[in-house]
Amino acid sequence: MAARPGSVTFVAVLTYINGILNIIGGVILLITRDQMAGPNGGSVAGITTAAIISILLGIIVVIVARGLLRGSPGARTVVTVVMVIDILNGVLMLFTGQLASGIVQILWSLLIIVLLFTRRANGFFTGR
Template sequence: MPNRPGSVTFVAVLAYINGILNIIGGVVTLFTRNSMVPSSDAGALAGITTSAILSIILGIVILIVARGLLNGSRFARGLVTVVMILNAISGVILLFSLQFFSGILEILWAVVMLALLYTRRANAFFAARASG
């Protein structure tokens, strides 16, 4: 069994951080959404609520799957990839909910995570774990 490269460990740690931040951000957004838009704008309020709930769910999934990354699970890698794509979509939703800073941060985080998850060394590690 090959040793896990530091880059994969780093990605897993970033995944844990991402999961925690998603949960915290979602909870904060959920509890402060009424102060973000006028109560008469039901569409914006629904968008913010949806984004907050999606952020919490994605955070929980990321925490669970991050452990699989440490073990070299290709399933976990694929799932994190899907979650990061959904996270980027959540960031776009935030942009349309007039939460530009949060939206840009979520999009950038997803791009960085995906870039790190598919480095040459990470590819070799996951390939070796799948064949071994």
């Protein structure tokens, strides 16, 4: 059984942070949706949907992050899929004028994906 590489522990911590930030962001979006809707914003229904999706993805990521620490290949797959969705959301942010947020989200998600698939991480996840 391979020892857990530091990069996997680091990714698990980043994943926990990502999930918590998704939950917090979704809750803030839910609370402020009426102020965000309007002529230059989206519809209340669209904002509510985005907030709920953010909260649900955050909960999934927090739950699955524990599996990363145990070396679960399924957890790595779920986190990778969620990070790809986050990248796509970051690209969408770029096209909606949220340049800094989009770039940060894309780079954060790419970092997590890259660290999940290093040689040592591959050995850890396949050795389970």
